[in-house]
Amino acid sequence: MKFRIALLILLLSVVMINPMAQAFRFSVGAFGGLNLPVAQEDTKSGTVIGLKARIPVTTYLAVEPNYTYLKNGDGEVKVGSLGDIMMTRDGGKYSTYGVDVVFGGVTGYKGLNAYGILGVASAKFAKKGLPDLTKGSLWLGVGFEFGITDYLSVDFRGKALIFPYKDDSHSNGDTGSRKNGAVTVGLNYYFGVSEE
């Protein structure tokens, strides 16, 4: 019974998309690229992948729920006392769920648009052998989007993740952070009204 109700709601939603599309437009997309840890000797550069949706609020402002996965490369240290051999350590990985506010050219129509990005996220940092850390984090960045058509676009983004944390067991310690840069290329598909 529950399944039938859910199916009915889904079918009604699909039917209603057409008239709503006259005034509403949104996108879904995927992205991937390079993850660059900032000032972290215990990690190296790695990869980043993610998913996002964009829901324009006005012509110049949109919100983007997103999921991002960042994998750090293994950290490397040269050990002088053992004849300068290199030893490595797992660099860790982040899973973040959040919402970005995007401002600037956010409509995604055909042509080039630029925008700024400010976001908050719940981020989990996991590193082999250590307890996971889950913290509220910030995303800052800029992006450029090229609309190939009114429905399909490619974007290029540079974003910075700030992952703050404080170790309460260290009485003299302050709040520190890990920071990662993410340079990504993404592909987006828009649903809804066309400019033409």
Add this chain to the structure above:
Amino acid sequence: MKKTSIIALKIGLGILALLMTLGNNCITSGNIVVVIDNLSDLEGQTDTTFTPRYVDLTDNSDWQDHKDQLNSVDDIGFACKITNHESTVATGQIWISEKSYSSPADVRASAVKILDGIAIAAGGTRSIEWKESADFLSHFNEAKTIIYKEKFHLYFMVAETPFHIDVKDIILFLSCNGKP
């Protein structure tokens, strides 16, 4: 457009306020790796030869350079080469404590076990590198509170009794968050 700009400005100011709340230290901090590689080789034998290794972080120049702006110890790792002289498989362990103990029983009763489960074949030698030591890491949160005290003992033991081991090429790695 004007309304949108005002909204964007408010969001920007909100984020700026949030960053200021986190503090300057949060923005400028980074991670460094402190390597303690001056620990001499040791022999460990049940009740007869039991020598811990004493670590004084204030002797380490990297630690000294960063200790005043240290936010946290984020990771602890080891490298070493353990030889098992017994005719049975040994399970290698590393324990940590501020206090000095004279017997394995005292260590087991009062110290914090930081590495456990390093299987060493009978009469065999096993090398553990920094990355691999994470497979055996335990009680990280308790261990780092001892490391913050800067002076502590490391005990190299075996879960089974009796035991007889040599430990060589001992390195301690600490990943620390602070001013890079």
